[in-house]
Amino acid sequence: MLTFTLRRLLLAIPTLLAISLVIFLLVDYAPGSPLSDIPLTVPPDVRQKMIEAMGADQPVFVRYLLWLKQFFWIEPMTQFDYWFGTSYMEGEQRILSWQTRSPVFSIIGERLPQTLIVIGTAYLVGILIALPIGIYSAYRQYSIFDQAGTLVAMIGFSVPTFFSGTLLIIIFAVWLGWFPTKYDTTLEVTDWASFLEQLRQMAMPVMTLGLANAAAISRYMRSSMLDNMSMDYVRTARAKGLSERTVVLKHVLRNSLIPVVTVIALGIPSIFGGAIITENLFGVNGIGAALIGAIHASDLPMVQTLAFIFAVLIVLFNLIADVLYGFLDPRIRYD
Amino acid sequence: MKLRTALLGAVAAMGFAPAAFADRGTDGEVKLTFPQAVSIMNPYLSGGTKDIYAASMVLEPLAGLSPEGVLIPKLVTEIPTVENGGVSADMTSITWKLIPGLLWSDGTPVTAADAVFTWQYCTHPEGGCSQATKYEGVANVEAVDDSTIKVTFDGPKANPYTAFVSALSPVIQKAQFEACLGAAAPTCTDANNMPIGTGAFKVVGFTVNDTVSMEANPNYRDPAKPAFATAMIKGGGDAESSARAVMETGEFDYAWNTQIPPDSQAAMAAAGKGEFVVAFGTLVERIEMNTTDPSADLPEGERSTAKHPHPILSDIKVRTALSMAIDRSILVEVGYGAGGKPTCNVIPGPEGWASDNTGCLTQDLEGAKALLEEAGWTDTDGDGVRDKDGKKLKLLYQTTVNPIRQDFQALVKDWWTEIGVEVELKSVDPGVFFGGDPGSPDTFQKFYADVEMYANNSESPDPESYLSQYMCEKAPTPESQWQGENINRFCDPAYDALIVELGTTTDLAKRQEIAKKLNDMVTKDSMTVIPLVHRGTLSAHSNALGGVQINAWDSELWNVADWFRVK
Numbered sequence: 001m002l003t004f005t006l007r008r009l010l011l012a013i014p015t016l017l018a019i020s021l022v023i024f025l026l027v028d029y030a031p032g033s034p035l036s037d038i039p040l041t042v043p044p045d046v047r048q049k050m051i052e053a054m055g056a057d058q059p060v061f062v063r064y065l066l067w068l069k070q071f072f073w074i075e076p077m078t079q080f081d082y083w084f085g086t087s088y089m090e091g092e093q094r095i096l097s098w099q100t101r102s103p104v105f106s107i108i109g110e111r112l113p114q115t116l117i118v119i120g121t122a123y124l125v126g127i128l129i130a131l132p133i134g135i136y137s138a139y140r141q142y143s144i145f146d147q148a149g150t151l152v153a154m155i156g157f158s159v160p161t162f163f164s165g166t167l168l169i170i171i172f173a174v175w176l177g178w179f180p181t182k183y184d185t186t187l188e189v190t191d192w193a194s195f196l197e198q199l200r201q202m203a204m205p206v207m208t209l210g211l212a213n214a215a216a217i218s219r220y221m222r223s224s225m226l227d228n229m230s231m232d233y234v235r236t237a238r239a240k241g242l243s244e245r246t247v248v249l250k251h252v253l254r255n256s257l258i259p260v261v262t263v264i265a266l267g268i269p270s271i272f273g274g275a276i277i278t279e280n281l282f283g284v285n286g287i288g289a290a291l292i293g294a295i296h297a298s299d300l301p302m303v304q305t306l307a308f309i310f311a312v313l314i315v316l317f318n319l320i321a322d323v324l325y326g327f328l329d330p331r332i333r334y335d
Numbered sequence: 336m337k338l339r340t341a342l343l344g345a346v347a348a349m350g351f352a353p354a355a356f357a358d359r360g361t362d363g364e365v366k367l368t369f370p371q372a373v374s375i376m377n378p379y380l381s382g383g384t385k386d387i388y389a390a391s392m393v394l395e396p397l398a399g400l401s402p403e404g405v406l407i408p409k410l411v412t413e414i415p416t417v418e419n420g421g422v423s424a425d426m427t428s429i430t431w432k433l434i435p436g437l438l439w440s441d442g443t444p445v446t447a448a449d450a451v452f453t454w455q456y457c458t459h460p461e462g463g464c465s466q467a468t469k470y471e472g473v474a475n476v477e478a479v480d481d482s483t484i485k486v487t488f489d490g491p492k493a494n495p496y497t498a499f500v501s502a503l504s505p506v507i508q509k510a511q512f513e514a515c516l517g518a519a520a521p522t523c524t525d526a527n528n529m530p531i532g533t534g535a536f537k538v539v540g541f542t543v544n545d546t547v548s549m550e551a552n553p554n555y556r557d558p559a560k561p562a563f564a565t566a567m568i569k570g571g572g573d574a575e576s577s578a579r580a581v582m583e584t585g586e587f588d589y590a591w592n593t594q595i596p597p598d599s600q601a602a603m604a605a606a607g608k609g610e611f612v613v614a615f616g617t618l619v620e621r622i623e624m625n626t627t628d629p630s631a632d633l634p635e636g637e638r639s640t641a642k643h644p645h646p647i648l649s650d651i652k653v654r655t656a657l658s659m660a661i662d663r664s665i666l667v668e669v670g671y672g673a674g675g676k677p678t679c680n681v682i683p684g685p686e687g688w689a690s691d692n693t694g695c696l697t698q699d700l701e702g703a704k705a706l707l708e709e710a711g712w713t714d715t716d717g718d719g720v721r722d723k724d725g726k727k728l729k730l731l732y733q734t735t736v737n738p739i740r741q742d743f744q745a746l747v748k749d750w751w752t753e754i755g756v757e758v759e760l761k762s763v764d765p766g767v768f769f770g771g772d773p774g775s776p777d778t779f780q781k782f783y784a785d786v787e788m789y790a791n792n793s794e795s796p797d798p799e800s801y802l803s804q805y806m807c808e809k810a811p812t813p814e815s816q817w818q819g820e821n822i823n824r825f826c827d828p829a830y831d832a833l834i835v836e837l838g839t840t841t842d843l844a845k846r847q848e849i850a851k852k853l854n855d856m857v858t859k860d861s862m863t864v865i866p867l868v869h870r871g872t873l874s875a876h877s878n879a880l881g882g883v884q885i886n887a888w889d890s891e892l893w894n895v896a897d898w899f900r901v902k
Contacts, residue, residue: 031764031766031767031770031772031775031777032764032766032767032770032772033766033767033769033770033771033772035770035771036765036766036767036768036769036770036771037383038383038465039384039792039794040769040791040792040820041468041791041792041793041794041801042465042468043468043820044771044815044818044819044820045818046464046465046467046468047771047818048818049460049462049463049464049467050463050464050465051463052461052463053461053462053463053518053520053521054463054521093522096521096522097543099374099544100374100375100543100544101374101375101380101520101521101522101524101527102375102524102527102528102543103524106524106543107543107544110542110543110545111545169576169579173584174579174583174584177584180584180586181576181579181580181584181586182368182569182572182576182580182586182587184546184569185542185545185546186540186542186546186548186567280571280572280573281572281576283569283571283572283576285372285542285544285545285546285571289544289571290544293372293544293571296766298766298770
């Protein structure tokens with residue numbers, strides 16, 4: 001198992017380098033300019049100076065190599081300096097966002113907590129809703145519960161979040177006035193009142209995303225359960241006289257979870273990626289909102305760095321899902 | 336008796352002394368929301384309006400502009416003029432006097448050296464300062480003494496109120512930015528995000544592209560202001576959600592730039608929690624005519640250049656007919672509602688500068704048809720499209736991707752089709768259209784289309800630099816890497832001569848007269864530009880917020896120190 005993991009990790013290095021180059025070229029050759037938001041009243045010569053100050057006038061490969069150096073050497077070392085109080089990277093140019101002129105990694109650091117809390121909670125809520133629904137729907141296939149579950153799942157699947165989110169805002173914020181429409185990032189949870197406030201402002205984005213997540217996962221859970229319910233070993237278990245509870249929750253569930261765990265693990269990078277639409281809609285300043293803002297502003301260093309981090313996460317969680325298989329299914333061994 | 340007097344005096348002192356300061360910070364928090372989040376609090380490194388407005392709560396110029404477009408002193412005792420001796424008689428220098436005892440929010444004194452440093456900061460060749468035009472023509476800025484700033488120009492300057500005037504050109508603290516000159520400017524993250532200023536508020540927290548948290552500046556020059564103890568600007572989302580947060584849910588007090596469709600405006604206003612306010616500056620949505628031939632048959636490098644005049648649009652009759660066919664009031668109704676009004680001028684304001692040109696306001700389809708007939712464009716083959724010498728009257732009409740602009744395109748296409756013009760529509764991503772990439776065929780400067788629509792404005796009430804955009808030499812060409820502001824390649828020696836005259840004229844009434852003449856030359860006299868809508872900035876404030884005075888000439892938040900809570 002260890003050699004397998006190591007081999008996969010080593011293989012990931014050329015893969016990621018290739019990905020980083022492709023992303024860089026794609027973003028660079030995409031149309032748009034970092035100055036398109038600047039009013040037309042700023043004359044061309046001033047624009048040219050601004051471009052030069054950003055370093056955006058350098059040739060592509062120079063900027064790519066600089067970015068590689070910054071990403072793999074300067075940024076980790078800066079973090080090292082921060083942890084151990086050293087100053088190896090003093091005066092070195094970190095990856096700076098063109099739009100805000102701040103270091104990209106500080107922006108990510110500022111935003112990651114919001115994304116993890118809101119999107120992570122929504123994912124967790126989605127899983128917690130989806131698993132019982134999926135299990136019971138499969139166990140009582142074609143019952144009213146199953147039909148209702150299917151309906152909800154179809155709604156969750158097919159209604160886009162920009163619609164369901166706006167609907168929630170109109171119902172719960174405009175009509176009922178229960179929840180705020182804009183997420184307050186400066187809120188610090190220090191006591192019950194502020195904790196309650198935090199729950200209130202998280203309610204709508206979590207509901208919006210939770211529904212979408214639950215829909216997908218409950219479908220996987222249901223179909224995986226159905227596949228296993230008709231297996232011979234289930235019949236054997238029942239014939240042995242095991243209780244229905246043991247049969248379903250021990251034998252069937254454990255086997256059915258294998259594909260579902262893969263789906264859940266592969267979905268985790270998307271938590272870090274944030275939710276572009278939902279974050280924008282509710283003013284959650286997460287990674288997704290940062291990404292779309294950077295794309296609009298043609299903020300190449302920001303887009304490049306974020307996209308590459310997503311790539312790393314996806315490669316990583318694919319590996320984790322593979323390793324998890326080994327634990328869930330004793331038949332699977334990689335050595 | 337003595338004791339009693341002393342006690343009374345003490346009681347009185349306790350009673351009155353705080354009273355003088357009682358107004359500052361008594362009204363709690365004021366919450367603002369911007370549809371685009373604030374990226375940086377240093378206007379010299381941004382240029383985006385959102386950042387400039389946010390920074391204007393903290394950083395202040397020497398003088399600002401009132402809603403009427405009149406200069407008002409901010410950090411100085413009075414506006415220097417030739418009459419009071421502040422501006423030299425030959426218009427080559429201007430001398431500003433700082434208010435005595437002025438302090439930065441960190442308690443250190445504001446001196447003339449800060450202004451000198453600000454000039455050095457923005458004019459540093461490697462700094463990439465986005466407001467460099469504000470210091471154009473400035474030969475030197477010197478500190479005559481601690482409170483006297485003398486700005487010397489490299490020649491007589493008809494409008495000396497550019498450097499250190501308006502939110503685009505505030506004074507920054509030398510002590511804070513000293514290490515941030517030139518190439519180091521973007522690396523000073525802390526200074527750029529939390530600048531020390533003289534404004535009513537000081538920054539206490541900044542999350543990039545999200546929230547700015549502010550507190551009342553303890554050293555603000557008026558001890559009774561601001562009424563609010565804290566302020567915050569939350570950014571992100573879109574115009575609709577910003578407007579909703581003020582007008583429907585009442586979570587926020589003020590929302591900047593809430594340009595939403597007219598029907599949504601009405602629905603939100605009906606909720607009764609706030610009101611929309613509009614600032615009309617000089618922003619004009621217009622159709623620009625290409626005076627050169629954009630035909631793809633021409634070799635690259637000659638398309639849309641002065642070498643080949645436009646085969647159709649070179650005829651003023653055609654241009655006039657195209658303008659006559661448009662009903663501007665319908666465009667306003669569909670696209671902007673309260674946020675716009677029909678106009679025939681590129682300089683629609685301020686009053687005094689705007690020409691009384693109203694000839695385009697009534698639509699005249701029959702007249703347009705007659706003009707086209709007169710110009711020799713007739714429909715010989717009966718297919719509904721006019722032609723002349725075997726050439727169809729066909730135009731490519733481009734603009735950016737934007738719902739209102741696509742509505743406008745559809746409406747204008749209808750009217751133009753009705754007068755026998757075939758119209759092909761094209762919409763380009765705004766990032767590309769305004770991006771200025773010389774390699775892209777779709778930038779507005781390259782103008783590979785017959786007509787194009789966008790909005791532009793003058794950044795100051797005095798439109799000299801804005802009008803000079805239509806000079807011959809400013810046309811984008813392959814030689815200039817397609818950079819240049821004279822988008823339609825309009826070229827009239829008489830126009831250029833008048834611009835030169837404007838540059839040397841100092842008398843206000845005369846300047847205004849010349850500006851009107853210039854405005855008319857590109858609009859009604861030559862129909863090179865077809866103005867459509869004078870656009871305002873629509874903002875919203877809640878009924879619980881008092882003191883809002885919308886301003887189109889300076890930051891909308893210019894008088895935030897005077898805002899208060901309506902109780």
